[in-house]
Amino acid sequence: MWRIRGAGLDLSKRPLVMGIVNVTPDSFSDGGKHASPEAAVALARRLVAEGADVLDIGGESTRPGAEPVSADEELRRILPVVQGASRLGPISVDTYKADVAAKAIDAGASIVNDVTGLRDPAMRRVCAERGVGVVIMHMKGEPRTMQEAPSYADVVAEVAAFLRTRADDAMRAGIARDAIVLDPGLGFGKSPEHNLALIRGLRSIAECGPVLVGVSRKSFLGALTGAAVHDRLAAGLAATAVAVQNGARVIRTHDVKETLQTVTVAQALTEE
Ligand code: HH2
Numbered sequence: 001m002w003r004i005r006g007a008g009l010d011l012s013k014r015p016l017v018m019g020i021v022n023v024t025p026d027s028f029s030d031g032g033k034h035a036s037p038e039a040a041v042a043l044a045r046r047l048v049a050e051g052a053d054v055l056d057i058g059g060e061s062t063r064p065g066a067e068p069v070s071a072d073e074e075l076r077r078i079l080p081v082v083q084g085a086s087r088l089g090p091i092s093v094d095t096y097k098a099d100v101a102a103k104a105i106d107a108g109a110s111i112v113n114d115v116t117g118l119r120d121p122a123m124r125r126v127c128a129e130r131g132v133g134v135v136i137m138h139m140k141g142e143p144r145t146m147q148e149a150p151s152y153a154d155v156v157a158e159v160a161a162f163l164r165t166r167a168d169d170a171m172r173a174g175i176a177r178d179a180i181v182l183d184p185g186l187g188f189g190k191s192p193e194h195n196l197a198l199i200r201g202l203r204s205i206a207e208c209g210p211v212l213v214g215v216s217r218k219s220f221l222g223a224l225t226g227a228a229v230h231d232r233l234a235a236g237l238a239a240t241a242v243a244v245q246n247g248a249r250v251i252r253t254h255d256v257k258e259t260l261q262t263v264t265v266a267q268a269l270t271e272e
Helices: 037-049 071-085 098-106 121-130 155-172 192-200 202-206 219-225 233-245 256-268
Strands: 002-004 007-009 016-022 054-058 091-094 111-114 133-137 180-183 211-214 248-253
Touching: 002 133, 016 037, 016 256, 037 054, 037 071, 054 071, 054 111, 071 091, 071 098, 091 098, 098 111, 098 121, 111 121, 121 155, 133 155, 155 180, 155 192, 155 202, 192 202, 192 219, 192 233, 202 211, 202 248, 219 233, 233 248, 233 256, 248 256
Parallel strands: 016 054, 016 248, 054 091, 091 111, 111 133, 133 180, 180 211, 211 248
Antiparallel strands: 002 007
């Protein structure tokens, strides 16, 4: 079970599908499409109807090269959507700002998805006090510059060590072990080859705790296939199937219906 604020999400039957709701003008694949609260809540409703187990609501793009936005602006974007979507199912808030997380939790979120891996002690405190679930993600550098020649001696070992350290810090701050999900952060300070190595080597990260991956529409899929951003669904589903075989327990995606079919079949074909 993934413990999320007094409730639990069952990670044992099949991998969970986390549907992406980007309330941003500039996300890399869907920027501006759901920027009004009404459009974002309508998307949330559609993703739940398609079978999303969790919704991940974000108000700041973290695509390569993105500039940060203020906490006030992020809250203005997401709060009405968190409020409007919270009766649909469990809500995750995609933020690295402690203030934003606290207000989103008050508005109904029960998971904090932090692309900086709970680096900020204030964020660890907020998550511990409120008993929310957390996603601890690996990122090398920061979005503005992270894709400028990322390098690792052994990407899988380094990402696993980072996630283990950050999970230990989180537990020292009072976050329960079973509230924590780990994410290698595909596309965050990684070359196409680094992303492939991480999916191939996911087993060794899964030994540290339940793993979430986000491959949806990402550029390493384009680097492999030549497909443009809106034409990467099949490529992403192939990567999803292998990630599930290698132990992924949560898949973050824009395309819920297709991803749910993929994880269901991949799970059925995976020997435990
Ligand atoms: N990827 C993105 C954003 N948040 N969170 C986690 N835990 N894992 C990911 O792989 C991840 C994430 C980037 O994708 P998207 O939200 O579609 O784009 P943008 O950051 O441009 O809004």
